[in-house]
Amino acid sequence: MKEVEVESFKLDHRKVDAPYVREAGKIITPSGDVIKKYDLRLMQPNQGAISTAALHSLEHLLAKYMRQRIDNIIDLSPMGCRTGFYLSKIGETSLETIEEALVTSLQEVLATKEVQATTAKECGNYRDHSLFGAKEYAQQVLAGFKE
Structure with a gap:
């Protein structure tokens, strides 16, 4: 079986400073298309985690709000550690x-009246x-981005 490397397993989670956005992967398809994966880290690894219900609602809300702002999103997926999301997109x-x-999407979460x-x-x-x-986590993350 072919040995593969998982990019996120190579990241030293003790040395990151959340919240942040970083490029976590790039694939060029045989036809030349670029697919990029971004790490949208909302919580500091091993120090905090988003509750499953809040993470699930953020997933629904950000899936819509991020697509309103960024073209060619393939997927927005919650991390199993519940500290953020992976965003995959073309281009x-x-x-x-x-x-x-x-x-701006997290700001929109604060004004949201209902999860779709x-x-x-x-x-x-x-x-x-x-x-x-x-909304509680969105407010906390936004405060971190302003620091």
Whole structure:
């Protein structure tokens, strides 16, 4: 079996300073398309984690709000450690543009009145949401970006 490296396993999580946005991977497809993965780190690793209900609501909200600001997003996926998200997209986009979109999206979370797609038909775990929690974490992360 081929030995593979997982980029996030090589990152020294003790030396990062969240919140931040960093490029976490780049693939050039056989047809020449660029696919980039970004680490949207919201919480300091091994010091904090977003509750599952708040993370789930943030996932729903950011999936929409980030796509309103950034073209060609493939996916926005929560990290298993619950300290942030991975954003995958087609094409080159600067870190500054990604960070600006994240900050304005988190600001929009603070003004949100309802999380979309939270019915049994639309969501695989529709009972596990917290808009209140999503707003609490958004506020905390935004304070970190301003420091």
